[in-house]
Amino acid sequence: EAGVTQFPSHSVIEKGQTVTLRCDPISGHDNLYWYRRVMGKEIKFLLHFVKESKQDESGMPNNRFLAERTGGTYSTLKVQPAELEDSGVYFCASSRRRTVGTGELFFGEGSRLTVL
Template sequence: EAGVTQFPSHSVIEKGQTVTLRCDPISGHDNLYWYRRVMGKEIKFLLHFVKESKQDESGMPNNRFLAERTGGTYSTLKVQPAELEDSGVYFCASSQTRTVMNTEAFFGQGTRLTVV
């Protein structure tokens, strides 16, 4: 069974440019989460999809970030325009059920974004 896959693994862009990160969850997992780790800080929640619907986007830092999950399969996270403080590692996770009480959140390898 394929795990959670994220593309690209690394991205270096200039300030002001646009970058789109992609996450392919494990097949059949309705729940998809985005997290981010900024240099020197802890991993923080960004948002949560249940199928194609945004369940919780309380962690999105500002309106330069746009997440989508068309068709309830893969998800994209677009940063437009990118700023220096957006640099970090972006993780995606998926799980079968909404609570983690009886299931596990599976994480991708992350996308390391560097804005210069």
């Protein structure tokens, strides 16, 4: 069984540009999460999809971030326009069960974003 796949593994862009990160969850996992780790800080929750619906987006930092999951399969996270403070590692995770406490989260390797 393939794991959670994220693309690109590393992206370097200039301030003001746009970047789109992609996550392919494990097949059959309805729940998809995005997290972010800014250097030196905790890994922070961004949002949670159940199939194609946003269940919880309380962690999204501002309206420059747009997450989608059309068709309930893969998800994209777009940052437009990117700012310096958006640099960090963006993790995607998926699970079969809805409640994170009862189901194991499977994480991807992360997409490292560097904004210059």
